[in-house]
Amino acid sequence: MQTRNHPLISPTLGTARQITSFHYGPAGGQKIYIQSSLHADELPGMLVSWALRRKLAALEAAGKLRGEVVVVPVPNPIGLNQHVLGHLAGRFESNTAQNFNRNFYDLAALVLPHIEERLTGDVEANRNAVRATMREVLDAQRPKTELDSQRLALQRLSYDADVVLDLHCDWEAALHLYTNPDLWDDVEPLARYLDAKASLLALNSIGNPFDEIHSFCWSDLRERFGDRFPIPNGSISVTVELRGQADVSYEVADKDAQAIIEYLTLRGVIDGTAAPMPPLAFEATPLAGTEPIVAPASGVLVFRAMYGEWVEAGTAIADIVDPLTDQVSTLKCTVSGVLYARHRARLATAGMEVARVAGATPIRTGSLLSQ
Numbered sequence: 550m551q552t553r554n555h556p557l558i559s560p561t562l563g564t565a566r567q568i569t570s571f572h573y574g575p576a577g578g579q580k581i582y583i584q585s586s587l588h589a590d591e592l593p594g595m596l597v598s599w600a601l602r603r604k605l606a607a608l609e610a611a612g613k614l615r616g617e618v619v620v621v622p623v624p625n626p627i628g629l630n631q632h633v634l635g636h637l638a639g640r641f642e643s644n645t646a647q648n649f650n651r652n653f654y655d656l657a658a659l660v661l662p663h664i665e666e667r668l669t670g671d672v673e674a675n676r677n678a679v680r681a682t683m684r685e686v687l688d689a690q691r692p693k694t695e696l697d698s699q700r701l702a703l704q705r706l707s708y709d710a711d712v713v714l715d716l717h718c719d720w721e722a723a724l725h726l727y728t729n730p731d732l733w734d735d736v737e738p739l740a741r742y743l744d745a746k747a748s749l750l751a752l753n754s755i756g757n758p759f760d761e762i763h764s765f766c767w768s769d770l771r772e773r774f775g776d777r778f779p780i781p782n783g784s785i786s787v788t789v790e791l792r793g794q795a796d797v798s799y800e801v802a803d804k805d806a807q808a809i810i811e812y813l814t815l816r817g818v819i820d821g822t823a824a825p826m827p828p829l830a831f832e833a834t835p836l837a838g839t840e841p842i843v844a845p846a847s848g849v850l851v852f853r854a855m856y857g858e859w860v861e862a863g864t865a866i867a868d869i870v871d872p873l874t875d876q877v878s879t880l881k882c883t884v885s886g887v888l889y890a891r892h893r894a895r896l897a898t899a900g901m902e903v904a905r906v907a908g909a910t911p912i913r914t915g916s917l918l919s920q
């Protein structure tokens with residue numbers, strides 16, 4: 550195991566932060582990149598990273614790693630230091646209001662001007678050419694802020710990984726994941742091992758979140774050049790939502806870490822036989838098919854349906870109780886699917902999205918992610 554430190558731009562006098570990466574196994578084979586808690590107040594993944602590092606250390610000592618596994622348990626030290634009146638606020642940078650999981654360097658746009666003359670009829674050579682170009686364009690970036698230097702440090706670690714896992718969580722949720730539809734066949738075994746209750750597919754949900762800047766580049770190049778040059782899925786990138794913010798326990802962290810180990814064993818990164826693949830809990834659905842359940846007015850939010858459950862169209866998801874007018878508004882879903890996430894707040898404000906249901910038919914366009 551190697552430990553590497555990547556200093557960030559110092560944002561202010563007397564302050565300096567760094568990203569620390571841990572590298573297991575030999576370089577030169579497959580490369581796996583795993584980070585946790587990019588939104589700094591989403592801690593389940595950080596405990597999974599910790600559990601995973603112990604398992605990887607044991608596997609490395611036993612000589613069972615065939616590829617390199619890079620773990621970045623703390624990819625957002627900036628966010629971890631943002632406390633407001635006793636609350637950790639780790640989703641947006643306090644200085645710019647930018648979401649820590651948006652606005653990554655757009656690999657597709659950066660690679661495009663340089664790649665066409667480097668492509669050939671050989672798929673492996675094209676994989677290498679695209680990655681070499683990615684490295685060059687990332688090396689050419691000159692970030693000016695601490696936040697941009699953090700984004701660049703992470704991308705320089707991950708751009709050439711065959712598999713990229715970005716471990717997040719929701720407010721209150723069943724385990725679910727986001728990935729590119731081109732990758733579903735490769736991601737489905739991971740969804741099975743993790744027992745994901747929803748798998749949400751989108752090619753480009755707008756905003757350049759971490760997982761998409763990896764996979765979208767390859768999909769975009771295939772769209773543009775695929776009729777002349779073979780372009781592989783060079784990065785199987787997935788955002789995994791490890792349930793809700795409070796779901797931090799040794800038991801689930803060990804279970805999730807072991808699921809990732811089984812997936813890496815199945816992919817041949819770890820020597821051995823993977824555990825039998827469990828059934829897929831629910832079919833994958835388009836991210837554009839998810840229905841936000843929105844409060845029409847303010848009041849006390851009382852949920853009537855549990856996350857992780859299948860709900861039929863018309864099911865009562867929650868009530869909004871107004872103690873001044875005595876009005877009780879019942880919010881119902883209009884699509885059938887898994888209720889996969891709920892808000893953590895219990896005071897609804899007018900227009901607040903309080904839950905999401907994974908419907909099977911696309912009903913939304915434009916920016917598909919929440920703020």
Ligand SMILES: [Zn+2]
Nearest residue numbers: 588591717718
């Ligand atoms: Zn997140």
